[in-house]
Amino acid sequence: MPAAGGDHAGMTAAAGGTQAPGGTQAPCGVRAPDQAQEGGGLIVAVGSVDQAHLKYLELILGEVLDLPFRILDRPISADTAFDPVRRQWNAGKLLQVVDDLPASRGASRILGITEVDLFIPILTFVFGLAFLDARTALTSTHRLHPEFYGLPAAPDLVLRRLEKEALHEIGHTYGLKHCDDRGCVMHYSNTAEEVDLKDARYCPACEVRVRLG
């Protein structure tokens, strides 16, 4: 049985490398081939996604990262990443699909948003995955909804969690690893409740790295 997951990636190397167990200090994300780093950010809906979530992220990411984001005008399919045995979607495959999008050419940051349940082989689930020190990240809202845990719906709470997880995964694209500062958005979260405990901000040390691009 795979270990429980969280908001970090295990480490599937893009070129088919080995896996390392997850952990609070584990490097996060996977290496991507060198890509042109120019232009603004792109938000991509993967499958059916709440438009309010996309609009909110467009606003927040633009402000926090000081980078103009736009939303791709149509969703892309998550189908090729579906694993019929686990009945979940392979986050590494989906991340690569987003990164390979012709429409993303020239974007300096790409964030895929999906409502499907993501996994990597060594973990039961992940909230998201990112290419480390590259440009592409992926975040799922699936386990950010209180309803997933049998609790009443709370749309505002989902937005706050999504904001944190999007900033977390994008932080990995700036080369950030997990941060010991419990208030920092780069602090590792294994559960939705742990996501709630951290702030939607980078600590000063992480912020510097993001500002440097």
Ligand SMILES: [Zn+2]
């Ligand atoms: Zn992480």
Ligand SMILES: [Zn+2]
């Ligand atoms: Zn930090």
